[in-house]
Amino acid sequence: MAIRSAAFLVAFLLTCQFSVGALQAQSMVLGYSGSGISTDLRRVIEKEKIWKKHGLNVRSVYFISGGILSRAMASGDISVSDSDVPAMLNLAVSGLLDLKVIAVTINRLEHYFIVHKAIARPEDLKGKRVAVSGIGSASDITTRMVLRFWKLNPEKDLTILASGNTPTRIAALTVGHVDAGLVSPDHVNRVLATGCCRILADLAELPMDYARFGVVMPTAMLREQRETARKLLNAYIEGIQTFKSRPEVVFSVLKEEGIKDPKVAKEVYDRVSKSLREYPVPEPKGIQSALDSLPSPKARSAKAEDFMDASLIEDIRKSGFIDRLYGR
Numbered sequence: 001m002a003i004r005s006a007a008f009l010v011a012f013l014l015t016c017q018f019s020v021g022a023l024q025a026q027s028m029v030l031g032y033s034g035s036g037i038s039t040d041l042r043r044v045i046e047k048e049k050i051w052k053k054h055g056l057n058v059r060s061v062y063f064i065s066g067g068i069l070s071r072a073m074a075s076g077d078i079s080v081s082d083s084d085v086p087a088m089l090n091l092a093v094s095g096l097l098d099l100k101v102i103a104v105t106i107n108r109l110e111h112y113f114i115v116h117k118a119i120a121r122p123e124d125l126k127g128k129r130v131a132v133s134g135i136g137s138a139s140d141i142t143t144r145m146v147l148r149f150w151k152l153n154p155e156k157d158l159t160i161l162a163s164g165n166t167p168t169r170i171a172a173l174t175v176g177h178v179d180a181g182l183v184s185p186d187h188v189n190r191v192l193a194t195g196c197c198r199i200l201a202d203l204a205e206l207p208m209d210y211a212r213f214g215v216v217m218p219t220a221m222l223r224e225q226r227e228t229a230r231k232l233l234n235a236y237i238e239g240i241q242t243f244k245s246r247p248e249v250v251f252s253v254l255k256e257e258g259i260k261d262p263k264v265a266k267e268v269y270d271r272v273s274k275s276l277r278e279y280p281v282p283e284p285k286g287i288q289s290a291l292d293s294l295p296s297p298k299a300r301s302a303k304a305e306d307f308m309d310a311s312l313i314e315d316i317r318k319s320g321f322i323d324r325l326y327g328r
Contacts, residue, residue, distance in 0.1 A: 025057040026228045031078035032062060033069045033137065035166050036184030036257075037110055037272050038083035038213060043253040045239035054235040056228075064165055065134030073097065080217040080232065084138040086290045088216040092307050093291070093298045100222055100309040103233055104214035105240065106275045107286040109142060109203035111182040114173060114191055117198050119180065122150035131163040131172050131181035136295075138212065139182050145293035146203060173197055185271050186257065189264045204275070210293075211286035222309060233313055234321060240276045241325040247273070278326065279317060282308040
C-alpha cells in the first residue's frame with residue numbers, strides 16, 4: 001500500500017511538473033508564405049525543438065501568398081510573420097495595422113529569374129507572361145522591382161499573372177502557361193531538369209540590400225509582450241547558428257522537401273547558409289529598398305525608421321547571447 005501511494009505521489013508530481021512547464025510555454029501563431037528558403041530555417045528550428053528550448057509553443061500556419069498572409073495578420077489570425085517582409089510592409093503603409101520589422105534574416109534577393117529558353121535578354125520579356133504567387137505578394141513586388149531595374153514597365157510591357165506558390169509556378173512554366181517567374185534556390189534544379197527553361201538572372205547578384213525575409217509583428221505585441229518577442233528572436237538566432245554549424249540537420253530537412261541529390265542539397269545549403277545573418281538586425285537601407293519597391297502610393301513617402309525596431313535584437317547582442325552561441 002505504501003509503495004502504491006509513493007508511486008501515485010511520484011506520478012502526481014511529474015504530472016504537475018509537466019503541467020507547469022506547459023503553462024509556462026508561451027503560445028503564438030506564426031504565419032508564413034512560400035516554400036524553400038522561406039521554410040528551411042523554420043524547419044530546422046522545429047526539428048531541433050528550439051522553440052520549446054526558449055519557452056515557446058509556436059504553431060506555424062502556411063499561406064499560399066503574401067497577400068493572404070497580410071490579410072491574416074490584419075485580421076489577427078496570426079501574431080507574427082517571418083517570411084514576407086515586403087508584403088508586411090505593404091500592409092503597414094496602408095495604415096491598416098501598426099507593424100514593426102524586428103529582425104531581417106536575409107537582407108538580399110535570393111530567387112532566380114527563370115525564363116523559357118527562347119528568352120535570351122530582359123528586353124525579350126516584352127509581351128510575355130510572368131508568374132507570381134499573388135498580386136501584392138513578395139514575389140509580385142520583387143518581380144516588378146526587378147523588371148523596373150531592367151528598364152521594363154510591369155504594367156505595360158508584359159502581363160503579370162497570379163499563379164500560386166513556387167511549385168505551381170514551376171508547373172506553369174513547364175507546360176508553357178507562363179514564360180517566366182521567380183524560383184527559389186531549392187527548386188531551380190527541378191525546373192531546369194525539365195529542359196524547358198534557363199536562368200535569366202541570379203537576383204542575389206543584383207547590387208542592393210533588400211529586406212526579403214525577417215520577423216514582423218504588431219507594434220502593440222512588441223510593446224506588451226516584449227519578453228515573448230525576445231524569446232522568439234533568441235530562437236531564430238539559435239536556429240541560424242544551428243543551420244550554419246550543423247549541415248546534417250539541414251540536409252535532412254531538404255531531403256524531406258524532396259531534394260535527395262547530395263550535390264544539389266549542398267549547393268542549396270551553401271547558398272542559404274551564406275545568406276542567413278548571424279546578427280539579423282533590421283537595417284534602414286534594406287527596409288527602405290523594400291518600401292521603395294511597393295506599389296502603394298503611400299510607400300513613396302515612407303521612411304524605413306518608422307517600420308522597424310532594432311532595439312530588442314540590439315539588447316540580445318549586448319547580452320553576449322550571439323557570441324556565446326558561436327563560441328566567441
